[in-house]
Amino acid sequence: MQHRALGNTGLDVSAIGLGCMGMSFAYGPAMERSAAIRLIRAAFEQGVTFFDSAEAYGPFTNEALLGEALAPFRDQVVIATKFGFKNGEVPQGLDSRPENIRAVAEASLKRLKTDRIDLFYQHRVDPGVPMEDVAGTVKDLIAEGKVKHFGLSEAGVDSIRRAHAVQPVAALQSEYSLWWREPEKQILPLLDELGIGFVPFSPLGKGFLTGAIDASTTFAQDDFRHVVPRFSEENRKANAGLVEVLGTLADGKGATRAQIAIAWLLAQKPWIVPIPGTTKLHRLEENNGAAAIDLTATDLHAIESALKAIDVVGDRYPAHLQQNVNR
Numbered sequence: 366m367q368h369r370a371l372g373n374t375g376l377d378v379s380a381i382g383l384g385c386m387g388m389s390f391a392y393g394p395a396m397e398r399s400a401a402i403r404l405i406r407a408a409f410e411q412g413v414t415f416f417d418s419a420e421a422y423g424p425f426t427n428e429a430l431l432g433e434a435l436a437p438f439r440d441q442v443v444i445a446t447k448f449g450f451k452n453g454e455v456p457q458g459l460d461s462r463p464e465n466i467r468a469v470a471e472a473s474l475k476r477l478k479t480d481r482i483d484l485f486y487q488h489r490v491d492p493g494v495p496m497e498d499v500a501g502t503v504k505d506l507i508a509e510g511k512v513k514h515f516g517l518s519e520a521g522v523d524s525i526r527r528a529h530a531v532q533p534v535a536a537l538q539s540e541y542s543l544w545w546r547e548p549e550k551q552i553l554p555l556l557d558e559l560g561i562g563f564v565p566f567s568p569l570g571k572g573f574l575t576g577a578i579d580a581s582t583t584f585a586q587d588d589f590r591h592v593v594p595r596f597s598e599e600n601r602k603a604n605a606g607l608v609e610v611l612g613t614l615a616d617g618k619g620a621t622r623a624q625i626a627i628a629w630l631l632a633q634k635p636w637i638v639p640i641p642g643t644t645k646l647h648r649l650e651e652n653n654g655a656a657a658i659d660l661t662a663t664d665l666h667a668i669e670s671a672l673k674a675i676d677v678v679g680d681r682y683p684a685h686l687q688q689n690v691n692r
Contacts (some may be wrong), residue, residue, distance in 0.1 A: 538640075
């Protein structure tokens with residue numbers, strides 16, 4: 366597994382990380398704990414050194430899981446977690462008050478069984494708290510040795526600039542994939558300008574780009590995709606062409622759709638580090654195999670040409686969550 370630098374703050378991570386949310390939260394029942402620990406440790410054995418969590422995943426249970434799984438090799442990995450929701454509960458709303466940031470940091474350190482958080486993200490921008498206060502609080506935590514690097518998630522251009530002026534931002538985490546390319550308009554140029562790394566979550570379109578989801582797929586009530594407009598039956602039918610194109614490209618490279626989707630992200634910028642999530646060992650191995658796929662300029666041009674003929678439809682969040690994005 367190759368490594369990449371996230372931003373200009375000295376944060377070195379594996380070229381592909383592991384998003385751990387789905388093991389505990391959002392996509393149906395949580396994994397059985399011992400199976401999740403095996404999966405996380407298998408990722409490390411395959412060269413993954415970058416693991417992504419948040420207090421809100423569970424809430425709290427994902428951090429505790431990660432802390433236990435990574436304890437044997439804590440000093441060889443980078444752990445990212447997040448603050449920013451009241452009591453760690455997304456439905457309760459945002460809370461990035463300095464006192465809450467500090468409280469979350471202390472609680473996360475205990476759950477993660479560690480003395481420092483390698484990358485501490487603001488989970489969503491809180492319009493009720495000046496970004497300067499948020500960045501300043503994390504700056505203090507860094508000075509105290511409790512946090513190593515500062516990150517933002519789903520932040521907009523103005524928020525990124527304001528935060529970076531107070532405390533250099535190592536990484537921005539936002540959705541980016543072959544079926545959500547909005548960051549290319551303003552976000553990627555800004556990150557390039559400021560020297561900030563980019564961590565795309567949902568690089569496989571929450572599973573859609575793998576081809577495992579079609580118009581007949583049903584989602585459980587506790588699966589987040591059940592309420593996502595892009596995953597309505599009508600929109601899944603409309604977006605099927607993207608999966609077909611991806612399949613043709615994958616066949617031509619002797620790879621899977623998932624591998625081409627991840628390899629495409631890796632080819633966009635040397636400071637992009639996707640964090641696909643999975644609950645299955647064979648999918649973990651498949652995803653990590655994308656690091657070995659070299660997409661040529663010809664391949665990338667073919668992908669671009671094919672995608673120009675496809676309009677992806679459907680919002681990526683329900684309305685009540687969309688309002689927290691790109692502030």
